[in-house]
Amino acid sequence: MTRGRFAFIIGCIGLLIGGAEVLRSPDVSASIVAASMLATMLRFATPLTLGALAGLLCERSGVANIAIEGMMLSAAFGAFIGAAVTKSLLIGVLAGMAIGVAMATLHAWLSVSLRVDQIVSGTVINIMAAGITGFLSTEVVRRQALVGAGLLPALRIPVLADLPVVGPVFQQQPIAWVALVLVPLTHLVIFHTPWGLRLRSVGELPRAAHAAGINVIRTRYTAVMIGGAIAGIGGAYFTLESVPAFEPLMTNGRGFIALAALIFGGWTPAGAWAASLLFGAANALHINAQQFGIPVPAQIVGMFPYLLTIVILAGVIGRVSPPSAVGTPYEAD
Amino acid sequence: MPARSRPTSSRPRAENRSRRWAGPCIAGARILTLPARRPLWVCRAGFIGREGVLTVTQAVRARLIGGLIPSLAIVTALLIGGVIIWASGPRLDGPWFGIWFVVEAYQALIEGAFGSRASTIDTVLRTVPYVFTGLAVMVGFRGGMFNIxxxxxxxxxxxxxAWVGFTVTSLPLVIQLPLVLLTGCLAGAIWGGIAGLLKARTGAHEVITTIMLNYVGGQLAAYLLNGVLRDRSPLNVIAQTPKVAETARLPDLVPGLHSGVILVIGVAVLVWFVLWKTTTGFELRMVGINPDAAAYAGVNVVRRMTWAMGASGMLAGLAGAVQVAGVNYRSTLGFNVGYGFDSIAIALLGRNTVSGVVLSSILFAALRTGATKLQFRTQISTDIISVIQALVLLMIAADQIIRWIYRIGPAQTEADPVAASTAPVADSESGR
Structure with missing residues (x-):
C-alpha cells in the first residue's frame, strides 16, 4: 500500500462527501448532510472492514478466499440463533465467531488438506451457506418463533460524540469499534511479529518457508481460521447491530465487496480499511441521494467502486499484486 | 515461480490420449497404430482411449466410470437430504419410524417435476437457461478461465x-427474432470478453473482475430499468422494460413450451463441435490445460483467453435473451440472481462435458421445479434443494469424500480442467 494510493482513496472519499455537499438541495443544511453521510459510510464500512481483514489473513497465507460472503452469512445466522436462544448478545457474537471458524475450517480442510481448487472450495462454501441458512431459517426460526434479542447498544465517547458534524464517528456500536481496533492490530501482527512474517512467507513462497522449518499446512489452517473468526464478527454485525432479525441472503454480496476492498487496498489492513470507507462513502451517496435531493444517478455512483477495483487490478493506476502463492495448494513432499 | 505439484508438462499428452473417438485427429499429431491380431471392424467401431484402442464395451465402461462419481455424489446428497427431511418431519412418530415421510417427500418432488404435462414443461423451461449458463461456465473452464x-x-x-425487442417494431419475425437473440449474445460476449482481455493482457484475475462486472452489470441494469428502459405504462410499478414486440418472441413449440428448446440443443451440439472438432477449440483447451505449453506450441494465448471468456459470456447472454424472448417477454430487475452460482455447480457436476452439463441442468431444473410440490405436501421449505445442491457440489469438488465412502481407488491422471484453471493464475501472478 503506497502512500499515493492511500491519498487517492482519501481524496475519492472527500470527493464523494464534498460532492454530496455541493449538490444537495438548498433547503437542507450542510452539517446534516455531512453527518448523515459520515454515519452511513461508517455503518456500511464495518462489515466490509471485517470481511476484508478476514480475507487478508487468508490470502496472505496463500489461500484465496472468495468464501467471505458465505462465512459472514452463516455467522450472521449463528449469531442470531445464539443471541435469540440465550438472550445474550455477547454469546450471540461468540456464536457467530464459532460458526465463522467452522466454515473457515471447512474451507481450509477442502483447499489446504484435500487440495481442492481454492475458488471452487470458496464457491462450495458460498452455496452451502446460502442453502443451509435459508433452509434452517424457515425451519427453525419460523416454527419455533424465535425472536431476536435486540441490538448491541451504541458506545459513545462522552464529549467527542456531541460534536456537531463528526459526532457519529465517536458514537458507534461495539462491533464497529472492534473493526476499528482490528485494523491496526492486524497490521501489527502481520508486519511486525514473527508469526506475521511466517504467515507472509507461507503466502509468498511456501516451499522456501517449509525449508526454513515453518509448518506450511498448520500456518495456513491457523490463518484461515482466525480469518473465519473475524468474518464471524462481521457476520454478527448483520443480525446484532444492523437489524435484529435474520433474513435469507441478508449479507447481500457484502463479502464480495469486502474482497474488492481487500484488493483495492493492496492486501494491507490500512488499505483495506480505507477502501472499505470509500465503498461506504459511495454507498452513503447512493442512499442519501434521494433524501437530500442530490441530483446524481445513484446507480452510476454505485458502479464506481467496482469499476475502480477492476482498473486497479488491471494495473492502470498503480499495480497491486497478490501474495504470489495465492491459489496454489501446497503439497509437502 | 511457486513449485507446482502436478507435472504440468504431461497434461497435454494425457488430454490428447483421452480423446475417445477415432475421428479426424485435428491438431494432435497422433498416429493411430493398431494392435496386431485384432479384426479390422473393431477399429472401425472402436475408440481411442487411455490405453490405445478400446472396444465398444471397454469404452462404454470407461464412460460409466466417468459418470460414477457424479452419480454417487447425487445419491449420497439425496440420502443426506433424506436424513434432513426425516429430522424436520414427524421423526419416529410417523409410519415406518418416519421413513415413510421421506419417501413421500421425494415422491412429491418427482411428481412436482415430471408428474404432469404442465410440470414437465415447467422443468424443461427451467432447464433451458441452466444449459446455456452451464455451457458458458464450462467453456470458460475449458479455456482455463473461472467465469463467476x-x-x-x-x-x-x-x-x-429486451431493448431491441421493444424498440424495433416494424421487422418481420424471421429478422427480428435472430436480431434480438444476437444482440443478447453480443452484449454478453462483450461483458465476458472484458474479463478475458484483462486477464490475458494484464493478468487481472478473472474471478475478481467477473464478480466486479456482476455488480457493475447489476447497477447498470438498475439504472436503465429505472430510467430510459423502464416501462412507463401507468400500471407498472416495478423496474422492468415494456413487453417486447410479438415479432421478437420465440414461437411456441407446443402450448406453453417455447422453441428455445431446439435452440438449446443446437447450441449444445455446436459447443461440443467447436471445442472438440475444430482447431480453435483444440487451442482453447490447450490454453486451459497449460498456457505456457500452448504459447510454446504457437497458440496466441491472449486471443484464445479473450475468445474463451467472450464465448462464455456470449452463452450466458444468450440465456438472458432466450428468457426474454421465450418466457418473460421483458427484462426485470433481479431476475438473473442465482444463475451465477447454479451454473458453476452445473458445470462442475457435469465434469465440464456437454452431455454432463445437459444432464445436470435437467437434474437441477427438476429439483427446483419439484420443490414447490414438496413444500406444498410436506411443509418442508424449498430451500432443502439448495442444501442438496450444496452437498452435491461439495462431494464433486472434493471427490476424495466419495472415493472414501465407496472405497473407490484414487483418481486417474486425467487432465482436469478445473484443477488446471488455477494454473494460469499462478503463472500470471508470479512470472509475468
Missing part, C-alpha cells in the same frame, strides 16, 4: 435483447 460472472452477463444480455 454468468449472472452479470445474463443480465446485460437480457437488457440488450
Amino acid at each position: 460472472g454468468a449472472e452479470g452477463q445474463l443480465a446485460v444480455g437480457a437488457l440488450a435483447s
